[in-house]
Amino acid sequence: MKATKITAIDFFDDLSSPYARKRFFVGFIVFGGLCIVAMYLDHQFVPNGAIKAVLDSVLANLLSSILVILGFYILYTFFIGPNDGLKEVVPTRARDISEAMKQLPEKTRSYLFWGRSGSYFRSSPLIVLDGYARRSKIMTNVDVLMPDPFDERLINSYRDIKDSLGEESDGNPLLANVLATTICCAVLNANNRYLSVRVFYSAFLPAFRVDLSDNGSILTQDDKSKGALFFKPSSEFHELLRTSILNEMAVSREINLEEATFKKKKLDSGSCTPEILARFGVAEAARSALAPKIATLIEERRHRYT
Known part of the structure; x- marks a missing residue:
């Protein structure tokens, strides 16, 4: 038997675990929500200036990164899915x-x-x-x-x-x-x-x-x-x-x-x-x-x- 059939695990297969998948999505969604709240507070209470510009940039980049990660994983699982056929254990x-x-x-x-x-x-x-x-x-x-x-x-x-x-x-x-x-x-x-x-x-x-x-x-x-x-x-x-x-x-x-x-x-x-x-x-x-x-x-x- 090939070793891959016994131990084949990769990042996406690991996230096929219900517990890991739940933590993954909940964690990133909560993080994204915090970013949105922080952006709202930034626009409401931080005066225009260098600090506001830095905060806007950092929060926007964080939020876009979270959306890219979630979107990439959803597309992967929808079109490709985990490698169930490669492993028997x-x-x-x-x-x-x-x-x-x-x-x-x-x-x-x-x-x-x-x-x-x-x-x-x-x-x-x-x-x-x-x-x-x-x-x-x-x-x-x-x-x-x-x-x-x-x-x-x-x-x-x-x-x-x-x-x-x-x-x-x-x-x-x-x-x-x-x-x-x-x-x-x-x-x-x-x-x-x-x-x-x-x-x-x-x-x-x-x-x-x-x-x-x-x-x-x-x-x-x-x-x-x-x-x-x-x-x-x-x-x-x-x-x-x-x-x-x-x-x-x-x-x-x-x-x-x-x-x-x-x-x-x-x-x-x-x-x-x-x-x-x-x-x-x-x-x-x-x-x-x-x-x-x-x-x-x-x-x-x-x-x-x-």
Whole structure:
């Protein structure tokens, strides 16, 4: 593979980032507005003379430069556009991750998720996938791979990760989130005949998350201040991630989503009761306290990528 396909970035491609483009235009527009205000004040309050002539010249040149820069970029993007065809791996800014993730579940027939708790997945991509399958009446397959929340080794490791991120990690922080994602998958799987969801519990705790669909894939970290990598469907790394997920699924435990149990259930507190938690193997002593906590996660749908 040519290096340009992996790292091809130029000034204009960099501004194709929604966050960078917003800062670029807002910054220059504000600067231009300040120039116009300064020119107005200059004409109203500065007496004729050498100082006024200098101010007029400087402000006029600044304003014309701003207009030239904005005009040149608009013409470039309209007639030429970014070099999307040159690269298959796109470095993604932390602030652009949410935008990139929103593209993945759109109009796709296959979606793979590999992560730790699935808080964002159950809050957005899963809902989009369910809606698209209903509207299009096209069968959509979704595979979800998460760490086993009953594995003590993984629980301890996840607690350490939460501590390092400055987040609450008392008890078993993995259990509530993983079960919330599992129940969301079970509810939509049972009530949408065009959506087929499988959930797997792995003996591996990933230090990353992968979202992969027909539209591409994105590899992210848990720290929302760090960037990500977006892989186009034509990239060999996209296929590498797909193969890795499928291989891990093959050695993981598939969860029975209890379709009959979740028929006519909705994504609300009624979908999580102590009786339902019993079907997923939660200890009897923990069910009553855990059920409302999971119900809150299902209803509020909090996540890092707001």
